[in-house]
Amino acid sequence: MIGEIIALGVIASWLIVTSVYGYYVTRKGFKKGSADEWFVAGRKLGLLVLWLSLGANIYSSYTFLGLPGFTARKGFSVWAITVYGMLAYLIGFWLIPRLWSMAKRNNWLTLADAFEDLYNSRLVGGFVAVAGALWSIPYVQLQLQGMGYIIEVSGYGGIDPFTAKITAFLLLTAFVVFGGLVSVAGINALQGAIMLGALWSIGFAAPLIAFGGFDRLFNVLQHYSASSNGLFHLYPTMGDLYFLYSIIFVAPLAFWLWPNRVQNIYGAKSINTVKKNMVLVGIYQLGQIPAILVGLTAAGLYASGLLTAPIYEKSVADKSFMLVTRALFNPWIVGIVGAAALAASLSTAAAILHVSGALFSRNVLPRTSSGRLVLYARLFTGLIAVISLYLALYMPDVLIYLLLVGYAGIAQFFPEYILAVKKPGLVDKWLAITAMSAGMATVGIVKGLWGRPFNIYEGLWGLLVNLLILIIGIYIKKKR
Amino acid sequence: MFKLLLLGYLPGLLLPLIMALFPGNVVAAWFFMASWVVYIFLLLVYAYYSEEKSWDETS
Numbered sequence: 001m002i003g004e005i006i007a008l009g010v011i012a013s014w015l016i017v018t019s020v021y022g023y024y025v026t027r028k029g030f031k032k033g034s035a036d037e038w039f040v041a042g043r044k045l046g047l048l049v050l051w052l053s054l055g056a057n058i059y060s061s062y063t064f065l066g067l068p069g070f071t072a073r074k075g076f077s078v079w080a081i082t083v084y085g086m087l088a089y090l091i092g093f094w095l096i097p098r099l100w101s102m103a104k105r106n107n108w109l110t111l112a113d114a115f116e117d118l119y120n121s122r123l124v125g126g127f128v129a130v131a132g133a134l135w136s137i138p139y140v141q142l143q144l145q146g147m148g149y150i151i152e153v154s155g156y157g158g159i160d161p162f163t164a165k166i167t168a169f170l171l172l173t174a175f176v177v178f179g180g181l182v183s184v185a186g187i188n189a190l191q192g193a194i195m196l197g198a199l200w201s202i203g204f205a206a207p208l209i210a211f212g213g214f215d216r217l218f219n220v221l222q223h224y225s226a227s228s229n230g231l232f233h234l235y236p237t238m239g240d241l242y243f244l245y246s247i248i249f250v251a252p253l254a255f256w257l258w259p260n261r262v263q264n265i266y267g268a269k270s271i272n273t274v275k276k277n278m279v280l281v282g283i284y285q286l287g288q289i290p291a292i293l294v295g296l297t298a299a300g301l302y303a304s305g306l307l308t309a310p311i312y313e314k315s316v317a318d319k320s321f322m323l324v325t326r327a328l329f330n331p332w333i334v335g336i337v338g339a340a341a342l343a344a345s346l347s348t349a350a351a352i353l354h355v356s357g358a359l360f361s362r363n364v365l366p367r368t369s370s371g372r373l374v375l376y377a378r379l380f381t382g383l384i385a386v387i388s389l390y391l392a393l394y395m396p397d398v399l400i401y402l403l404l405v406g407y408a409g410i411a412q413f414f415p416e417y418i419l420a421v422k423k424p425g426l427v428d429k430w431l432a433i434t435a436m437s438a439g440m441a442t443v444g445i446v447k448g449l450w451g452r453p454f455n456i457y458e459g460l461w462g463l464l465v466n467l468l469i470l471i472i473g474i475y476i477k478k479k480r
Numbered sequence: 481m482f483k484l485l486l487l488g489y490l491p492g493l494l495l496p497l498i499m500a501l502f503p504g505n506v507v508a509a510w511f512f513m514a515s516w517v518v519y520i521f522l523l524l525v526y527a528y529y530s531e532e533k534s535w536d537e538t539s
Binding site for chain 1: 489
């Protein structure tokens with residue numbers, strides 16, 4: 001009972017601090033009350049705030065909970081996720097500074113603005129806005145589920161996930177509806193700082209405390225791997241290689257086209273800030289290595305009988321980070337880690353919701369005054385949040401799978417974006433919408449009907465169909 | 481930049497080689513993957529410093 005009070009008390013205190021800070025920054029920033037301020041923080045985010053806020057925006061429940069859970073269940077496969085993420089920074093280093101420059105020059109406030117301008121079509125912008133918001137729903141669902149797991153484990157069983165998710169949902173919606181990117185970026189900067197500290201300290205401390213060294217951990221895991229009927233394995237299989245090779249060519253294309261990340265980048269005050277951040281945010285990506293170590297520690301503790309929860313089960317695996325912390329550390333540390341993990345989820349979900357509202361109000365609704373624009377953005381944000389909450393409560397899934405499906409959908413924007421930038425006029429608006437829609441539909445059909453055939457990432461099938469339609473369309477256009 | 485991207489993906493071709501050279505060796509496979517991630521990060525740092533001088537804000 002004492003443990004529960006301490007851990008939850010620390011988490012609640014952190015939430016209060018971030019709420020007060022968010023409210024203060026929102027009030028301060030909102031005096032100007034412009035759409036520019038609400039959407040992209042007036043394009044004035046400096047290096048440190050952008051770094052911390054991008055880190056908190058990108059690294060969420062999937063890093064804190066999903067990645068250790070995936071490691072504890074599958075072992076080697078997790079490297080595919082970490083490698084594609086790091087490759088995405090190389091692509092981003094080339095792509096993002098150019099996008100930022102074009103955004104500033106053309107006064108783009110959202111990703112859909114870019115498409116609308118590049119294709120000279122409000123229809124394309126509207127399509128990207130709606131598709132971007134819809135593919136973001138599983139990402140918000142992931143965060144709400146994650147928050148539920150954190151509070152459930154931190155409560156030592158004293159709080160049911162339903163209550164926890166509802167509380168988190170209310171806080172989250174309040175952050176976004178009454179703020180904008182000003183408050184989201186400000187809160188994210190705080191969240192990013194606590195996340196980074198918790199990831200690295202627990203990641204390296206946990207295996208050392210539990211097993212006395214990495215060699216001993218791997219010895220335990222090798223025995224466990226041999227007895228787990230192939231589900232958990234440390235040595236790569238052919239299936240792992242198919243997954244690795246298919247995901248590293250597709251997911252990095254989506255990495256920087258998530259509408260929330262694009263909008264966070266738009267908030268940068270200079271191109272140098274953007275470029276430096278492409279390198280510095282990579283430090284967060286390196287932080288996935290300690291997260292993997294926590295997953296291995298969870299599997300090792302289970303193999304040694306020190307953790308009784310069946311870690312190989314989908315619903316339990318995603319709680320690995322919190323279960324390891326609870327098994328090895330006192331409630332104060334559990335509270336701090338819980339606050340960091342909650343911060344990760346809250347900050348990402350807030351950014352996604354904020355951007356979903358922005359996309360809908362700006363790129364789908366008819367042009368209107370700045371004040372009405374902000375109002376519609378807030379209403380749509382609430383709608384997306386409610387849908388995500390419903391899915392989190394009644395249709396939960398494995399965190400990493402939710403993330404990967406979202407990536408597969410968002411990746412379908414990439415060919416059309418690059419072609420419009422590099423070869424303007426080559427692809428017209430109808431061909432672009434048809435190809436993107438076909439790619440997204442393929443992802444949905446493949447995932448829905450067959451799951452992941454041959455362990456090949458579903459995004460690859462979608463991208464192949466997308467490209468095929470583009471090639472046929474361009475060929476027909478040239479023949480005319 | 482294209483060269484750096486190719487260099488980033490290159491270790492993917494080496495993984496089967498590592499598996500052939502060290503069959504069943506878990507430590508070699510995990511060390512290789514961790515090194516691949518760190519190596520891409522170093523490529524990123526290199527990209528920043530090598531392009532810093534030539535960067536054109538209007539490009």
